[in-house]
Structures are given as C-alpha cells and as structure tokens.
Amino acid sequence: MNKNSKIYVAGHRGLVGSAIIKNLTSHGYTNLVFKKHSELNLTNSNQVKDFFEIEKPEYVILAAAKVGGIVANNTYRADFIYENLMIQNNVIHQSYLNGVKKLLFLGSTCIYPKNCPQPMKEDYLLTDTLEYTNEPYAIAKIAGIKMCESYNLQYGTNFISVMPTNLYGPNDNFDLEKSHVLPALIRKTHLGKALEKNNWDLIITDLNKLPIEGIDGKNDKTEILNILSKYGIRKNSKSKVTVEIWGTGKPMREFLWSEDMADACVFLMENRDFKDTYNNTNEVRNTHINIGTGEDISIKDLAYLISSSVGFKGEFSFNSNKPDGTMKKLTDVSKLNSLGWKHTVDLVEGIEKAYKW
Numbered sequence: 001m002n003k004n005s006k007i008y009v010a011g012h013r014g015l016v017g018s019a020i021i022k023n024l025t026s027h028g029y030t031n032l033v034f035k036k037h038s039e040l041n042l043t044n045s046n047q048v049k050d051f052f053e054i055e056k057p058e059y060v061i062l063a064a065a066k067v068g069g070i071v072a073n074n075t076y077r078a079d080f081i082y083e084n085l086m087i088q089n090n091v092i093h094q095s096y097l098n099g100v101k102k103l104l105f106l107g108s109t110c111i112y113p114k115n116c117p118q119p120m121k122e123d124y125l126l127t128d129t130l131e132y133t134n135e136p137y138a139i140a141k142i143a144g145i146k147m148c149e150s151y152n153l154q155y156g157t158n159f160i161s162v163m164p165t166n167l168y169g170p171n172d173n174f175d176l177e178k179s180h181v182l183p184a185l186i187r188k189t190h191l192g193k194a195l196e197k198n199n200w201d202l203i204i205t206d207l208n209k210l211p212i213e214g215i216d217g218k219n220d221k222t223e224i225l226n227i228l229s230k231y232g233i234r235k236n237s238k239s240k241v242t243v244e245i246w247g248t249g250k251p252m253r254e255f256l257w258s259e260d261m262a263d264a265c266v267f268l269m270e271n272r273d274f275k276d277t278y279n280n281t282n283e284v285r286n287t288h289i290n291i292g293t294g295e296d297i298s299i300k301d302l303a304y305l306i307s308s309s310v311g312f313k314g315e316f317s318f319n320s321n322k323p324d325g326t327m328k329k330l331t332d333v334s335k336l337n338s339l340g341w342k343h344t345v346d347l348v349e350g351i352e353k354a355y356k357w
Contacts, residue, residue, distance in 0.1 A: 001029070001059055001102075001270055008033045008057035010042060010091055011064030016106060016164070018171040019262035020061055027266060033057055043086035052094040060095050060103040061265065062088070062144075066137075067108075070246070070325050072178040073134040084140035092147050096157055103159040104269055105148050107141035109254075109290065109331050110134045111163060119294065119332035122163075122286045131326045145288045152274050153284060160274055162265060165292035165331050168350065169258030170357045176212055176231045182255055185303055186355055188243050189312040191233050196241040196314050203228075232319075241314035246322035249300030254292050254330050257345035257353070264291045267341045276339060292331035293343045309351045 001007065007024065011017040012034035024032060033055055041047050042064050066083040073080060088105070095103045112120045113128030125145070130138045141163075148159035172183040179187075187206070194202035203224065204217030215227040228234070232244025268289065277287040297305070303316050336342075345353075 003028045004031050005058045006031045007059045009061045015172050017063040019258040023262040023266045048090040052098040058101050060100050062091050062105045068178045069180045077136045081136035081140050088144040105161045107163045109163050109165050110138045111141050119330040121332040158274050161288035164261045165254045165256050167258045185306050189307050189310045192241045192243045193312040244317045247324035248320045249318040251324045252296040252328040254296040257350040260343045264341050290331040292333050294333045296330045
C-alpha cells in the first residue's frame with residue numbers, strides 16, 4: 001500500500017476499526033474512507049454496490065460486524081447470523097467486482113470447535129462441533145473465511161482472513177447486557193468500588209454515560225440499586241459489596257490489546273499476501289491467520305487482576321448455574337509469528353490502560 005492509497009475501513013467506530021484507523025494514521029496513510037451506519041448500511045446490497053462504484057477503494061479492511069458476549073450471542077441468534085452474512089457477502093463481493101487490490105477480513109477465534117485441541121491451530125477449523133451459544137456467529141465468520149478463499153482461487157483476488165482472539169481496549173463496548181467478559185468486569189468492578197465507597201456521584205456519572213436498561217443517574221437510588229443487583233453488583237446488610245460473575249470462573253481465556261491487533265492487521269496488509277498463508281497447493285484451505293498472544297488466564301484470576309487495577313476491595317461470587325462457554329480457548333500463533341509479527345502489550349499493562357481509558 002502507498003501512503004496515499006484509498007483504504008476503506010468498514011466498521012471504523014468500533015473497538016477493532018477505530019484501532020486500525022489509529023494505526024493506519026500513525027503509519028502515515030492519509031486517504032482513509034469510512035462511513036457511519038446511518039450513511040451506509042452494509043447489510044443493504046444496493047447501498048454497498050453504489051458505495052463501491054462511487055468510491056472505488058484500492059484496499060478494504062472489513063472490521064464491521066455484529067458482535068457481543070455469551071448472553072447476546074445466545075439471545076440474538078438470528079440477528080448474528082443474518083447481519084454478519086449480509087455484511088460479508090456484500091463487501092467481499094463488491095470488492096471483487098470493483099477490483100480491490102487487497103482485502104482483510106476479520107473474524108474471531110470462536111470459529112473453532114467447542115472441544116478443540118489446545119492451543120488452537122488454523123488446521124483445526126471444521127474438525128468438530130461448534131460451541132452452541134455462539135454457533136450462528138461462528139458459522140457466519142467461517143463462511144467469510146471460505147468466501148475469501150474461494151474468490152482468491154476462482155478469481156485471483158488477494159483477500160486475507162485474520163481471526164483475533166478476545167480483544168479489549170479503547171472504544172470497547174461496556175454495555176452490561178451485550179459486552180464481552182473483560183470490559184464487563186471492568187465496569188462491574190468499577191461500579192462495585194463506587195458502591196462500597198458509597199460514591200453516588202461516580203455511580204451517577206457512569207449511568208449517565210451508559211444507562212443500564214434505561215436506568216440512568218436521574219433515577220432514584222432504589223431503582224439504581226435494583227438494576228445494579230440485577231447485573232450482579234450488590235451490597236449486603238454489612239455493607240460488603242459482591243460482584244457476581246457468570247459461570248464457575250474456571251474457563252481459560254486469552255486477551256489481546258486492540259491496538260496490538262490493529263498493528264498485526266496493518267503489518268499483514270503491508271507485507272503479506274494470500275499466497276503466504278498456505279503451503280499445500282493441492283487443497284488450499286485454512287488460510288486464515290490467528291492473531292493473539294498465545295497466553296491465557298482463568299476468568300477467576302482475570303477478575304482479581306482487574307479488581308487490583310480498579311481498586312475494588314469487595315468479593316466475587318461465581319454463579320455456576322450460568323453457562324461457562326468453552327472451557328479453554330487459546331490460539332496457536334506460530335503461523336503469525338512465522339510471518340513476522342508478535343504482540344507487545346501484556347495483560348497487566350493492557351488492563352491498566354483500558355481502565356484509564
């Protein structure tokens with residue numbers, strides 16, 4: 001890519017897209033194109049067709065997706081498969097029709113089987129049953145990988161797929177109903193700290209920025225306490241605050257600082273092509289690239305790590321009646337490392353940076 005190449009970043013306002021925009025800008029790229037959802041609905045085929053025919057981007061980074069945690073994935077199953085398939089189909093197909101030089105498609109490591117051998121190598125894709133709670137989302141992302149592979153093989157395009165592990169960082173989603181585990185824990189422990197200090201100004205400020213089910217700082221204290229309790233943030237009669245966490249706390253998870261992920265994406269766009277992603281020329285498959293740290297931590301240990309950064313002195317309770325999800329999800333990042341990139345931000349530093357943000 002040249003510094004003045006026209007680069008379209010789909011999903012520029014989210015955790016992933018905003019980090020990629022920041023990285024591209026820091027590398028001197030000046031001709032970046034992005035549209036808000038109100039300006040361009042990527043599930044609308046006609047709108048996407050018109051956009052590509054008018055803008056003619058040379059490079060595309062497809063970071064737009066409908067995403068969420070275990071609750072959202074399991075609740076809005078139809079939305080997750082429909083919207084993600086539509087976004088991918090429209091953007092990838094129009095990239096082919098309009099001669100895009102290179103496309104980067106972002107998915108997720110939830111594409112791997114529920115009982116996948118650990119760490120998860122790219123070759124383990126489609127070798128067993130998916131985790132039920134996020135199956136619709138995973139199937140959509142697998143379809144995106146296969147769409148990129150198929151267009152490359154049939155039409156000679158240069159479309160690369162990357163599968164980041166669990167991400168966190170600036171512009172993360174802190175909605176307690178729909179967020180992923182790490183930002184949810186940061187917010188819950190932050191509110192727990194405010195509650196144990198009886199700091200209602202802090203609680204009101206938080207709820208005014210991001211109401212919970214319509215409850216904000218203008219509601220009375222009883223209503224606020226009730227909604228906090230619903231999401232597992234409770235003070236008992238002895239003024240001890242407890243934060244409830246879904247599941248047993250035993251599942252192991254890997255987390256990557258979002259700006260590290262963005263750096264990996266830009267590195268691949270600048271330095272690697274589809275031909276670099278596979279060795280077997282007879283059957284070209286599993287060409288996607290894992291992006292992660294290759295290190296994991298239990299949800300329980302993560303909670304206490306976050307509480308240390310946040311300054312929460314209360315307790316955690318683990319609701320074993322709620323689902324754990326997959327017990328271990330650790331990526332094998334040897335393929336990415338062999339292509340020339342490795343992460344730089346460790347989890348302790350990342351959590352401190354995320355909470356400060």
